Amino acid sequence: MRGINLKKKIIYVDNAATTKISDSCFNAMLPYLKTEYGNPSSIYSIAHTAKFAVENAREEIADALNANPEEIYFTSCATESNNWAIKCAANLLKKEGKTHIITSNFEHPSVLNCCKSLEKEGFKVSYVPVNEEGLINPKDVEKEIKKETALVSIMWVNNEIGTIQPIKKIAEICNEKGVLFHTDAVQAVGHVNISLKNEKINMLSISGHKINAPKGVGILYIKKGTKIKSFLNGGSQEKNLRAGTENVAFIVGLSKALTEKTQNITQKENKIKVLRDFLLNELEKNIEKIRVNGSLEKRVASNLNVSFEGIEGESLLLLLDSCGICASSGSACTSNSLNPSHVLLAIGLPAEIAHGSLRISLNENNTMEEIKEIVNATINSVNKLRKMSPIWN
Ligand SMILES: *Cc1c(COP(=O)(O)O)cnc(C)c1O
DSSP states (O other), X not given: OOOOOXXXXXXXXXXTTOOOOOHHHHHHHHHHHXXXXXXXXXXXXXXXXXXXXXXXXXXXXXXXXXXXXXXXXXXXXXXXXXXXIIIIHHHXXXXXXXXEEEEETTOOHHHHHHHHHHXXXXXXXXXXXXXXXXXXXXXHHHHHOOTTEEEEEXXXXXXXXXXXXXXXXXXXXXXXXXXXXXXXXXXXXXXXXXXXXXXOOSEEEEEGGGTTSOSSOEEEEEOTTOXXXXXXXXXXXXXXXXXXXXXXXXXXXXXXXXXXXXXXXXXXXHHHHHHHHHHHHHHHHHXXXXXXXXXXXXXXXXXXXXXXXXXXXHHHHHHHHHTXXXXXXXXXXXXXXXXXXXXXXXTTOOHXXXXXXXXXXXXXXXXXHHXXXXXXXXXXXXXXXXXXXXXXX
């Protein structure tokens, strides 16, 4: 384990992995961590304050997403939201003979592994392919729907390559066919406009720590009229649907962060796009055999995912880290698997190219100075690694 270096300047461009808590979110949470610590279910006045704070947060979040407050449920993270939505919907509908689920082959592991676990219970799962641009064709989803189909779950924005899926269309198709539709919107919030009253989405998952709120809080939006049951057995919180004492401070922080994140999205995306496009242009000008992974047009402005032939993504990350740059590789090697990213394989990259990938995920606080440092560090690192590489020339 390397130690924590508090002195070194950090250039943080891994916002798809997690984000820094914003000052306003932090300050909004403080009273509920220090003085207003009542349990929202109790009856004395600090409990009322806590209860009020949770309900107020629910209303603010509903406003920001153009939903009803009764449709917002707080969870511990988006992984929980995805598990709740997919497993509970599947198990409820099984009783009506619906034992088929549709998802895509480039979902987040929290969706893919839910589906894998349901397969073990006897469900059939169809994995809709994505094209080389990293996009799903709604017609491919439609083709898979049959009378046994219980649920379709397709992510709104992919976490590795940032491509934006035609969610409105897919949700409409599912609605017409009477099939539940769930979307993992973790990487969409704050990047695309979300107005849930105008959508046929039944369930939608959100994570706090991807939008400048703390780790350990999430949301499952459940549209009115959607049949669902509880996932945890316990108390009667969240209208008997999600047991467990509410994480008051984090819920308050999440409402602050989400409200800010969903304001002026277009302006913020335009500003970030200038940085992203500059970064890509400079890399393409100075490094040969570089390829952009996924559509550039149908992608959130904050994401850049590129592969460099002849290098290993992990080595590149370590060199960038030595320059204070926090980025990510497209591959999952960082954990305990040496497999290349399932997302990059799904869009058709050969394994050796998928191994040499770099994901930069920006936010509105990144500056042009930082981007220029990233450009220099990346050019130097790629050159250095290629000189040492047995597979490069
Ligand atoms: C981070 C992420 C998740 C998981 O969110 P947690 O709150 O960390 O559980 C799910 N889906 C996508 C697309 C993500 O990027």
